[in-house]
Amino acid sequence: MASATAAPHVHAPTDSPGNYLTDKRGIASWLFTLDHKRLGVMYLIVGMLAFFVGGMLAEVIRTQLLVPQGLIFNGQTPQAAYAAYKHYNQVFTLHGIIMVFMVLIPVIPGALGNFTVPLLLGAKDVAFPRLNLLSFWLYVFGTVLAIISTLLGAVDTGWTFYTPFSIQTETYVVVMVLGLFLIGFSSILTGLNFIVSIHKLRRPGMSWFRLPLFLWATYATSIIQVAATPVIGVTLVLLALERIMHIGIFNPALGGNPLLFQDFFWFYSHPAVYIMILPAMGIISEIVPVFSRKHIFGYEAIALSSLAIALIGFLVWGHHMYVNGQSAELDAIFSFLTFLVAVPSAIKVFNWLGTMYKGAIVLHTPMLYAISFLILFTIGGLTGVILGALATNVVLHDTYFVVGHFHYVMFGGTIIAFLGGLHYWWPKMFGRMYNETLARIACILLFIGVNVTFFPQLIVGAEGMPRRYAHYLPVYQPYMVASSIGAYIQLAAFLLMAGYLIHSLARGKKAPVNPWGGGSLEWTTSSPPPEDNFQVAPEIGDHYDPYDYHHLVYDANVGGYVHVDSPGHDAPVYVVGSIPRPVAG
Amino acid sequence: MSEAASVGERQNQGCEHLAHHFDTPQQQFDAGKLGMWLFLTTELLLFSGLFCAYAVYRALHPEVFRYASQYLDMPSGLANTLILLTSGLTMALAVRFAQTGKKIGLAICLFLTICGGLGFLGLHGYEYFTNYRQKLLWGLDYNPTRGPHGKPLTPILSMMPPKVRAKPAESPGWTRLDQLGKVGFIVSHSDIAPASPGPSGAAPQEKIVAIASPYGQPANVQLFFSIYYLMTGLHSLHVLVGVILITWLLIRAIRGDFGPGYYTPVDLIGMYWGLVDMIWMFLFPLLYLIH
Ligand code: HEM
Ligand SMILES: [Cu+2]
Numbered sequence: 001m002a003s004a005t006a007a008p009h010v011h012a013p014t015d016s017p018g019n020y021l022t023d024k025r026g027i028a029s030w031l032f033t034l035d036h037k038r039l040g041v042m043y044l045i046v047g048m049l050a051f052f053v054g055g056m057l058a059e060v061i062r063t064q065l066l067v068p069q070g071l072i073f074n075g076q077t078p079q080a081a082y083a084a085y086k087h088y089n090q091v092f093t094l095h096g097i098i099m100v101f102m103v104l105i106p107v108i109p110g111a112l113g114n115f116t117v118p119l120l121l122g123a124k125d126v127a128f129p130r131l132n133l134l135s136f137w138l139y140v141f142g143t144v145l146a147i148i149s150t151l152l153g154a155v156d157t158g159w160t161f162y163t164p165f166s167i168q169t170e171t172y173v174v175v176m177v178l179g180l181f182l183i184g185f186s187s188i189l190t191g192l193n194f195i196v197s198i199h200k201l202r203r204p205g206m207s208w209f210r211l212p213l214f215l216w217a218t219y220a221t222s223i224i225q226v227a228a229t230p231v232i233g234v235t236l237v238l239l240a241l242e243r244i245m246h247i248g249i250f251n252p253a254l255g256g257n258p259l260l261f262q263d264f265f266w267f268y269s270h271p272a273v274y275i276m277i278l279p280a281m282g283i284i285s286e287i288v289p290v291f292s293r294k295h296i297f298g299y300e301a302i303a304l305s306s307l308a309i310a311l312i313g314f315l316v317w318g319h320h321m322y323v324n325g326q327s328a329e330l331d332a333i334f335s336f337l338t339f340l341v342a343v344p345s346a347i348k349v350f351n352w353l354g355t356m357y358k359g360a361i362v363l364h365t366p367m368l369y370a371i372s373f374l375i376l377f378t379i380g381g382l383t384g385v386i387l388g389a390l391a392t393n394v395v396l397h398d399t400y401f402v403v404g405h406f407h408y409v410m411f412g413g414t415i416i417a418f419l420g421g422l423h424y425w426w427p428k429m430f431g432r433m434y435n436e437t438l439a440r441i442a443c444i445l446l447f448i449g450v451n452v453t454f455f456p457q458l459i460v461g462a463e464g465m466p467r468r469y470a471h472y473l474p475v476y477q478p479y480m481v482a483s484s485i486g487a488y489i490q491l492a493a494f495l496l497m498a499g500y501l502i503h504s505l506a507r508g509k510k511a512p513v514n515p516w517g518g519g520s521l522e523w524t525t526s527s528p529p530p531e532d533n534f535q536v537a538p539e540i541g542d543h544y545d546p547y548d549y550h551h552l553v554y555d556a557n558v559g560g561y562v563h564v565d566s567p568g569h570d571a572p573v574y575v576v577g578s579i580p581r582p583v584a585g
Numbered sequence: 586m587s588e589a590a591s592v593g594e595r596q597n598q599g600c601e602h603l604a605h606h607f608d609t610p611q612q613q614f615d616a617g618k619l620g621m622w623l624f625l626t627t628e629l630l631l632f633s634g635l636f637c638a639y640a641v642y643r644a645l646h647p648e649v650f651r652y653a654s655q656y657l658d659m660p661s662g663l664a665n666t667l668i669l670l671t672s673g674l675t676m677a678l679a680v681r682f683a684q685t686g687k688k689i690g691l692a693i694c695l696f697l698t699i700c701g702g703l704g705f706l707g708l709h710g711y712e713y714f715t716n717y718r719q720k721l722l723w724g725l726d727y728n729p730t731r732g733p734h735g736k737p738l739t740p741i742l743s744m745m746p747p748k749v750r751a752k753p754a755e756s757p758g759w760t761r762l763d764q765l766g767k768v769g770f771i772v773s774h775s776d777i778a779p780a781s782p783g784p785s786g787a788a789p790q791e792k793i794v795a796i797a798s799p800y801g802q803p804a805n806v807q808l809f810f811s812i813y814y815l816m817t818g819l820h821s822l823h824v825l826v827g828v829i830l831i832t833w834l835l836i837r838a839i840r841g842d843f844g845p846g847y848y849t850p851v852d853l854i855g856m857y858w859g860l861v862d863m864i865w866m867f868l869f870p871l872l873y874l875i876h
Binding site: 118123124125126127128129131188192193195196199200201226227228229230231233234235238241245246247248249251254255256257260264532 | 605615620626631635646726805808
């Protein structure tokens with residue numbers, strides 16, 4: 001469309017640019033908003049509340065495990081101990097369900113994705129704003145159902161709901177499962193919305209290979225959300241019907257096959273781990289080049305490896321079932337495919353390192369998180385490969401090693417990247433800066449906490465301690481205590497973070513348009529953006545490249561970066577890509 | 586295709602329906618269409634879970650499917666197939682009439698489609714009802730008094746494994762499993778495939794005995810009916826939703842909302858109805874025509 005003409009300029013916002021946070025007032029203007037940015041903020045709030053609850057449950061777990069017989073849930077007689085340990089099962093089940101289904105899966109697409117996707121595209125909103133609102137409310141209602149089920153009788157099946165135990169337990173599995181069904185629906189609609197937005201709402205000139213990599217990651221994630229979530233939906237419905245109507249599909253007593261449940265469950269839940277990690281990788285792909293002041297290395301490789309992960313990720317679910325009665329031939333095939341899926345992840349890691357190599361690295365908070373991510377995710381990914389190997393898996397399956405692995409990837413990967421993204425886009429979301437020093441301290445504290453918590457779990461798992469036990473052999477105690485101390489360190493880091501972020505909302509320094517020198521479109525509109533995102537619809541010039549930082553220079557008067565037409569001339573004029581990049585790229 | 590595109594272009598005139606975040610009606614139409622395709626994909630995947638369960642159990646128990654399918658009323662299923670095919674045609678015509686602005690044709694076709702949907706639901710409901718009377722239900726509630734085609738069920742005692750014989754059958758027909766113990770606790774009686782050899786010594790050594798029905802039926806016929814009700818039930822639910830949506834279209838069509846400038850809802854719901862049709866075209870042979 002707008003092909004060969006030189007790009008017009010987009011001028012910096014001048015008089016009263018508008019502010020999506022304050023332009024409309026009243027609680028209803030939030031609850032029924034169609035604005036993707038407000039929905040993002042609401043996802044953030046609900047997600048953080050869920051994270052708080054899930055985190056407190058984690059602290060309960062770690063406190064229980066300070067002593068071998070259990071500090072909180074224990075009993076003198078076997079009967080008393082049995083009853084108490086059941087509560088422990090409920091606690092870790094809720095911790096898992098909340099963290100997986102209410103935090104890790106929805107929060108990056110829901111909060112950061114909703115906020116940034118239209119901005120990065122240069123669009124006014126997502127393709128279907130009403131659907132977006134519906135999606136948010138499904139998430140909330142699903143969470144409410146989960147709370148109700150917890151009050152009635154908290155589920156004690158583990159987040160995996162394996163049959164036949166999930167058919168037999170007296171707890172309120174049906175209500176919980178219906179809640180998760182709604183959350184799944186919400187996830188599908190979010191993914192659908194993003195796919196259509198990325199296909200249809202790109203500004204003219206924003207071709208596929210000019211998309212910021214976060215959009216590629218979101219696109220790949222959305223494919224998984226749309227293609228895998230219906231399967232967990234039908235599985236959960238079947239489980240509910242199993243309990244209500246005794247249909248027998250998963251119930252061996254009625255001729256059903258419990259392995260089928262595991263197959264269905266992991267057919268979703270393995271791809272779901274990529275729903276968690278892909279957007280996280282997208283965030284890292286945004287942060288690393290900006291804070292290395294260097295063009296992203298291997299753009300195409302990163303973009304396409306997201307798709308590769310999404311596709312291969314559908315073929316590896318059997319690695320959760322090596323020792324569950326799956327045939328040896330299948331085991332071998334799944335093991336091979338599992339090794340394969342690690343390749344695109346590794347490709348990304350090398351490209352991020354390549355981006356940092358010889359870059360002018362600035363260690364602001366988002367970059368600290370990105371570096372933490374690189375270290376922690378690498379540990380997580382490598383332990384995943386160890387688990388993917390058949391021989392080692394037989395020994396390590398259902399031990400703390402698995403717990404250590406998935407916390408390294410889910411916490412060290414997803415949560416850390418999410419926090420990085422939150423710190424990166426925070427000034428844009430709320431128009432305020434946070435205290436950089438405290439933020440760095442919290443980040444480093446968290447990094448230490450994560451390692452102190454989860455590394456001992458890897459060791460103790462390799463030594464044979466099974467997961468999900470409320471009590472353990474005394475020989476494991478040193479590791480368990482270390483792990484608990486790590487959990488308390490994390491708690492301290494999060495409290496600090498909550499403190500300075502709330503402080504920033506109240507009296508943080510006003511954020512400039514472009515505090516970090518990012519090259520993508522969200523950094524050309526005011527902080528916070530107006531309701532329609534851009535005062536003037538951005539025009540994409542022929543030389544637009546979101547990772548080209550040559551024309552962004554720091555302006556101390558503004559407190560942020562400004563776009564200059566040519567070096568030495570610092571008029572704050574926002575021109576998106578009208579100047580040819582040096583031939584090098 | 587190309588014709589559809591040119592028709593789509595004509596939609597550019599319908600500006601009053603343009604949402605603020607789209608630049609052109611064409612862009613909005615395309616977005617809606619893509620969204621619908623994706624939604625249909627998720628629907629297909631929702632069903633695919635059940636198709637998968639079907640495939641697994643049919644592979645594990647071919648005799649069950651062959652036997653139980655005889656219980657189903659093939660002529661009624663065939664009639665339903667024809668009804669849905671016809672309603673698919675009328676829906677496609679409705680979309681065409683909407684694009685070309687033939688308002689009366691549109692209303693008539695939508696009406697006929699609704700009739701088709703209701704006819705399908707009626708016939709299917711009647712089938713459920715007769716099944717219910719014969720106690721051809723899922724799981725433990727599968728308890729028919731007669732065999733397929735009204736033949737009497739004859740007891741074949743020799744097929745009963747010892748433990749089952751130990752419990753007296755209270756009703757003629759299927760030995761109720763819950764008499765044997767609490768549901769979910771009698772794994773050893775089921776006929777799931779033995780676990781593959783795990784680490785040495787972990788494999789079950791003895792072959793697990795299947796539960797044989799005492800009345801000449803293969804074991805686990807109830808599984809077929811669970812799957813039958815799940816698949817057709819989910820499908821009927823979709824038909825019901827379709828009927829409601831098309832009724833809404835009909836009301837709007839009579840009000841004169843649609844024309845060459847704006848027909849997106851007719852188009853999208855037409856796609857949905859196409860999917861509902863198509864799924865039945867798989868269900869019918871898979872459930873009713875097993876020989
Ligand atoms: C390098 C890629 C990865 C490989 C090769 C890998 C491999 C594995 C394997 C083989 C298991 C099964 C262990 C067992 O139960 O015996 C496993 C478990 C798990 N992985 Fe990964 N993984 C990878 C990345 C991830 C990522 C990125 C996430 C999430 C963000 C993740 C989350 C999980 C979870 C949650 C479990 C445990 C599920 C449970 O049993 O509760 N993994 N992984
Ligand atoms: Cu997996």
